[in-house]
Amino acid sequence: SxxxxxxxxxxxxxxxxxxxxxxxxxxxxxxxxxxxxxxxYRWQIVWRNVLAFAYLHTAGLYGLYLLVFACTGKTFLWCYLVALFGGQGITAGAHRLWAHRSYKAKLPLRIILMILQTAAFQNHIYEWVRDHRVHHKFTDTDADPHNAQRGFFFSHIGWLMVKKHKDVMIKGKTVDMSDLEADPVVMFQKKFYLVLVPIFCFAIPVLVPWYFWGENIWNCWFSIGMFRYAISLHFTWLVNSAAHIWGTKPYDKTIGPTENLGVAIAAFGEGWHNYHHVFPWDYKAAELGNYKVNPTTMILDGLSKIGWAYDLKTVSVDMVKKRVKRTGDGTRVFNDETSGN
Ligand code: ST9
Ligand code: ZN
Ligand code: ZN
Structure with a gap:
């Protein structure tokens, strides 16, 4: 020594x-x-959330059992529809409209998307968007609310059961939220969120099958209230966890987000996440829109035909090609280049 x-x-x-x-x-x-x-960063566990998720998952599994073995076919279909519509409140609404401003929406569409986003109960639009913009600006760092560097569990659900890292608050303050503050639909939802969530996430979805086709109310609570909510959360969370861990990186190999078909299927077209982090303003949230799994893009194309969605932003093929060439991992090959070019 x-x-x-x-x-x-x-x-x-x-x-x-x-x-x-x-x-x-x-x-x-x-x-x-x-x-x-x-x-x-030391984790300060928020036990209220841990208990709420423990109940949700136990009740949700029981709800899945009831949905398969006890509910009527109509209730099964209703479960799918509530998940689909709530999902659009997240993908078409909170994500592509409010977080990224990738298109503009007329007032009636904004009101509908706000109600659907409430049915998904993933925090009000303002909070959802603030966390998401901070995630894009500081991806995979301490300031990212669901920093995927901390592993699958943290980025999937763990981040909702502990206090946030200080950097999320400090660096989060640099994110401009004035556009949302100017949208009365968003501010109305923020103000009345605690009244709106029980109505649109639980009361209406749970009572419809009971009232209209006589489904057992117990089945309704567990299958539509708990199972549908839990599965929608997990499908959303996969974008933060799986699509930041597994998959290809055709557009930028230097970043964490990936292209993940499984997540695209589960999350209505939000699994093309390497592209999305490189070109977040594209309303398709993917290079190929409808041609790859992307039902949200189909719905937005439909809404643009009736004029409710307009000024849809996208990225030129040329710009994509240049980026693929410069920073891609080589998994995206353009046809004209395979023939020698
Ligand atoms: C949920 C959200 O599940 C899921 C989001 C997923 C996003 C995925 C995105 C991928 C793309 C789209 C995919 C769609 C796929 C759809 C498929 C559908 C089938 N910036 O939060 P607090 C400040 S939610 C700036 O309380 P704590 C701010 O001043 C599920 N500042 O921190 C704030 O005060 P205020 C249901 C920020 O105490 C203050 O800090 N909900 C930021 O550490 C305190 O904030 C839950 O499970 C920021 N980003 O608590 C629980 N953040 O708000 C919800 C904070 O007054 N959350 N500040 O301005 C909580 O209980 C708590 O937030 C906590 C942290 C315990 C997690
Ligand atoms: Zn995004
Ligand atoms: Zn991401």
């Missing part, structure tokens, strides 16, 4: 410390955090 000390003084390096019992990831987090001048 005398030799070691001599070496240490001559090279003027700090004495190395034994770092067992500390995982590699914790070290990285600690380094990132200390650079920013505050202690590393």
């Amino acid at each position: 005398a030799l070691f000390l001599a070496e240490a003084t001559t090279t003027e390096e700090p004495v190395p410390q034994v770092i067992n019992r500390t995982t590699h990831r914790q070290n990285i987090n600690a380094k990132q955090s200390s650079k920013l001048g505050h202690p590393r």
Whole structure:
């Protein structure tokens, strides 16, 4: 050790410390955090949310059992429709309209999307959009609310059961939210969210099958209230977890988000996530729109035909090609280039 000390003084390096019992990831987090001048992220568990998710998942599994073995066919169809419409409140509404402004919507469409977004109960539009814009601006860092560097569980559901990292608040303040503050539909929902959620996420979806075709109310609560809500959450969360971990990176191989067919199927076309992070203003949230799995794009194309959706923004083929060439991982091949070009 005398030799070691001599070496240490001559090279003027700090004495190395034994770092067992500390995982590699914790070290990285600690380094990132200390650079920013505050202690590393310690999880403060929010037990209210843990208990709520424990109930939701237990009740949701029971609801799945009832849906398959006890409910009528009509109730099964209703479950799908509520998930589909609530899903559009998230994909067409919160995500492509409000978070990214990838198209404009007339007032009636904005009101419908706000109601559907309420039926999905994923926080009010203002909070959803703020977290999502911060996610895009600071992807896979401590300021990303669902930082996928912390692994599948954290980016999927864990982030909703702990206090946020300070950077989310600090850097989040740099995100402009004035467009949403100017939208009365968004501000109305924000103000009355606690009244609107029980009505549109639970009362109406649960009572319709009971009132209109005499479904057992117990079945309604567990299958439509709990199972439909839980599965919609998981399908949404896969975009933050799976589509930040597994898949190809045809547009930018240097970033975390991926192209993931399974997630695109589950999330109504929101699994083409490498493209989406490179070109977030494209209303298709994918290069090929309808030609790849993307029902939300089909719906938006329909809404644009009747004039409710307008000024749809997209990206030129040329721009995509250039980007693919410059930063892609080589998995996107254009036909004219395969023939030698
Ligand atoms: C849910 C959301 O599930 C899911 C979002 C998924 C997004 C996916 C996106 C992918 C693309 C689209 C895919 C669609 C697919 C659809 C398929 C459909 C089948 N910036 O939050 P607080 C500040 S929600 C700036 O309480 P805590 C702010 O001042 C599920 N500032 O932090 C704030 O005060 P205020 C239901 C920010 O105490 C203050 O901090 N909900 C930001 O650490 C405190 O904020 C739940 O499960 C920011 N980003 O608590 C629970 N954030 O608001 C909901 C915060 O007054 N959440 N600030 O301005 C909570 O309980 C808590 O937020 C917490 C953290 C415990 C998680
Ligand atoms: Zn996005
Ligand atoms: Zn993402």
